[in-house]
Amino acid sequence: MIHPSKLHAGHSIGGRYEIIRKIGEGGMSHVYLAEDLKLPGKLWAVKESVSDPARYSSIREEAQLLISLSHARLPRIVDFFPPDEDGYTYLVMDYIQGITLEKYFRGYRGRIPVDSILQLADQLLEVLDYLHTHDPVVIFRDLKPSNIMLTEQLELRLIDFGIARNYKQAQAQDTVKLGTVGFAAPEQYGSGQSDARSDLYGFGALMLYLTTGGAFSEWTEDAAQSIRQDLPRHLVPVIRKLLEPMPENRYASAAEVRAVIAAAVRQEMKPGPKRGRDMAGRKSTQVIAVMGASGGTGTTHTAIAISHFLARSRSKVALVEMNMRSPAFRRIQQIVDGESSAGPGSRKFEVEGVDYWRQTARSDVIALLSGSYDFLVIDLGAFRERDRLEEFLRADFPIIVASGAEWRQQDVLDMVHGLSRYPRQKWMYVLPLAGEDAVSRLRKQLDSTQVFALPLQMDPFDQCEETDKVLSRIFHGATAGIQRRRRFRFGLS
Known part of the structure; x- marks a missing residue:
């Protein structure tokens, strides 16, 4: 760094951003951690740069460039202070903890x-x-x-x-x-x-x-x-x-x-001759991504039902939780293994032949894909633009769970409209507890035959003949080998 920094702990920029400490430097810039005085507790990264007057335009160009970008893997710029009399400029952007x-x-x-x-x-x-x-x-x-x-x-x-x-x-x-x-x-x-x-x-x-x-x-x-x-x-x-x-x-x-x-x-990663086949006779791990069009549609319930349906066909199945805010898998693990079992080091547990993976990151999903599973079912939670969307788009079976209530079907229509730039030939839509009129209406609105009603199934871990019929249609009718297993119930022993 050719020029010294003007900033120090306690210094305020624009009367709003109070410097906490330096977190990086290099070339012609310093980077500081700052707290937002108008939003107490909110942290930002402040990049201090300095250059001669001939390069002021490049600083402005960087700010304008960042302002024009919007992507989850890029920092957002939230404020910009142009060069002062000494050539110092300040960019205020997302603080990325890591x-x-x-x-x-x-x-x-x-x-x-x-x-x-x-x-x-x-x-x-x-x-x-x-x-x-x-x-x-x-x-x-x-x-x-x-x-x-x-x-x-x-x-x-x-x-x-x-x-x-x-x-x-x-x-x-x-x-x-x-x-x-x-x-x-x-x-x-x-x-x-x-x-x-x-x-x-x-x-x-x-x-x-x-x-x-x-x-x-x-x-x-x-x-x-x-x-x-x-x-x-x-x-x-x-x-x-x-x-x-x-x-x-x-x-x-x-x-x-x-x-x-x-x-x-x-x-x-083509499997060897000893690798088990999935229900369609293929030898690769098939990914099923389950995402709710909105909250409260029964996404996790549906993902569990699908996983156990597949497991009953003698398939090896992993059910992955990528909805980090949901406590569902933790609660299931506490019931299965005991109240003290769901610590940070025990994210995998088994229920009725299905391997549950709690609070799973993308890097873990890649490792599971290279393993011995026939099916990987991913519970993505409710839809949020860009948030976990990549896993949904990549899946072999992208499934959207939506409400069958007429007044809530606009949720799935808004979601599909927001994602209209992506191909949706493979997308399937399931409506828990919906009537045939709701299914027909949504098929017409979406211009898709891949809309299905799911019947009432109080226990997603157990077999339900009506649900099996629907899931057999979704997964191309391959239901050979389904057997009844011991029922898993929630409750205290």
Whole structure:
């Protein structure tokens, strides 16, 4: 840092943001933790930057850029103070509680679990796809471990947009050559203008860095031989292509890379001949995502009923709770295993042949997908824009639980309208306790035949013939092998 900071603990910015302590620094900026005096207890990150008058415009551009972006993996900017007489500016943005990928990597001594690497890679490609399809296109240009934050749930956030820029169609090359050595694409050093493919190079450099224990970020023969052996081998040529010196030889988009990696992982994880088959005769884990159109529709009840229906067909089933606010799984575990069983270290328990996974993060879901389960049922809770939406969209069976009451059917219509940009050919809709008139009405409104009524089932753990008939239709009628099991009841013994 060339210039000293003006901030200190107790200093107030704009009469609203009181500085608590410094939480980071680098280049030409300091980052502080601050409390909002108008919203006591609310914490923000304040980025203090300083530059000569000739670069004031770049600070304003960063603020305008951040203001225009809205994505769960990007910090929100909530306030901006333009340069003062000494050139100091202040950006007030979301405080992301967690650690940088750099510190996380060092904590594992360069051996992050492969499942975690794949999870982080997918999240990073998700946000890059958002930036690259933004209007105008946004190029991050500085993908490196210290610019990636991880929350306690291993959720990724991109930080420090100090050198991000909008792609300019008519510009031959970048006027400013910026980016961290070893992670920046060759064109960022003067051979051309950086574009979306430059970020893909940075992504490839980061992948190589993570998979070689931090030894390499540029492709060489030594780097190829140093890639860890537990990485799916089909990913090696993907990394190699990402690191091609010429942009035209790389992948064209983050979405393409994401699809290629997903296919490579599926190819690598094809089950062996001893792997059990699911009800449709396939040998891969099928994902069923259950999401409520609104609160109080019976999402968890439906997810439990589906899981035990599948388990009775001799399938191996995991039921995953991704609704972090719900106490349902904790209460079930306390009934099954005892009042003191639902501590932080005992998130897995079993009921009637179904493995329940309580309070589960995305990284855990990837690990379960690579296991021996035939079906993975995910309880996503009530719909919230962007919140857990990715798991729903990816599922083999995306199921929306909605109310059968006429006055509440607008909830599912609003949800579908809000997600109209996504394909919904696979989506299914279940209406607990709904009559045939409600089903017919919603089928017409949604222009879909995949709307089903679920009958009253007081105990979702037990078999209900009427419910089984509906679920057999949803899961293509494959109900062979269903057997009656011992009934599980809530209650005190």
